[in-house]
Amino acid sequence: MWGVLQKRPLHRIIVDERERPSGVPDELRSLGAFIEFRVLDVADYVVGSYAVERKSVRDFVSSLYSGRLFDQAHRMGEAYGTSMLVVEGDLWEELRRVRNSRSLWGALISSVLDFGLNMFFTPDGKQTAQFLFTLGKGGRHTKGSGGPPIVVRKPRSQDLKRLQLSVLSSLPGIGPQMAGxxxxxxxxxxxxxxxxxxxxxxxxxxxxxxxxxxxxxxxxRYKASRTVIPQASLSQE
Structure with a gap:
């Protein structure tokens, strides 16, 4: 009887404070997730051991060209076991505005193959929330329930070449091709x-x-600012 009446446990998702106005946290609450806001130095969402960055499609394209995405991917990979990027919006519409789509695809391929970044595309914030909630439940690509999520990704081999490219790709206006x-x-x-x-x-x-x-x-010259508490231990709480 108690097993029938007992509520299902809420899925805890840690959200960066800057995501409050996006509407995604509200959607997650409506799905039944427990939201905890914190100031995160990397990623927008922490779901278990996963770090998830959310970007609008325009910001995504801009960060690919500037090289900012590769720095974010590297830092998320260092702090968490698996890093993910959710791109929100119509990518194909944005591609029509891009002058050199070949360099964009090259940067996109590099972010996946060289930096091990897992990418997902959603049309809007509502579907982004659905993705995060499913991830929190331990979503799988096969039928059935239970068990940990299956994530296929490149092993994080920190070879010298990759580290060299990663360092240079974090500079303004420098992508993997320019770093090489x-x-x-x-x-x-x-x-x-x-x-x-x-x-x-x-x-x-x-x-x-x-x-x-x-x-x-x-x-x-470097100007010191207030210290942000490292978040590497969040996934273990």
């Missing part, structure tokens, strides 16, 4: 970081604007 171009010309990370703006712009062929952004970042 820099390493091919200079030969090492130390030589890249020691190069002048002219060497980066002309020698490596990055152009003045990209070279200026890179050297400005490298030369700018």
């Amino acid at each position: 171009q820099l390493l091919g010309y200079f030969g090492s990370l130390r030589k890249v970081f020691s190069a002048s703006m002219t060497e980066i712009a002309v020698g490596a062929g990055l152009g003045r604007s990209r070279a200026l952004a890179v050297t400005k970042l490298l030369d700018s």
Whole structure:
């Protein structure tokens, strides 16, 4: 009798404070999830041992070109066992506005194969919430219930080449292809970081604007801000 009346346990999902206005947390609550807001230094949602970043399709395309996505993928992979990206919106409509779709697809392929980022696409916030809730329940791609989720991903082998590309891809305007171009010309990370703006712009062929952004970042003095508590242990709570 008690087994019939007893409520099913709520699925706990940790949500970054900046996601409050998105409407996704409200949708998750309506599905029966227990929402806990925190300030997260990486990812927008923590579902069990999974880190999930949510992006609008426009922000997704922009972050691919700027190289910002690769830095986020690397940091999520370091903090959690599995990192995921949910892209919200109409990707095909956004692709019509892109001038060079080939470079976009190259960056997309690299983010999956080189950085081990699992990607999912949803049309709107409601479906994003459905995805997160199903993930929290231990969703599977096969029929049946119970058991842990099955995630097929590339083993996180931290080889030297991948780490070198990851470091350079975190710089403004530098994607995997440009990172490879820099390493091919200079030969090492130390030589890249020691190069002048002219060497980066002309020698490596990055152009003045990209070279200026890179050297400005490298030369700018660090200004300390308030410390954010690491979140690596969230998935173990």
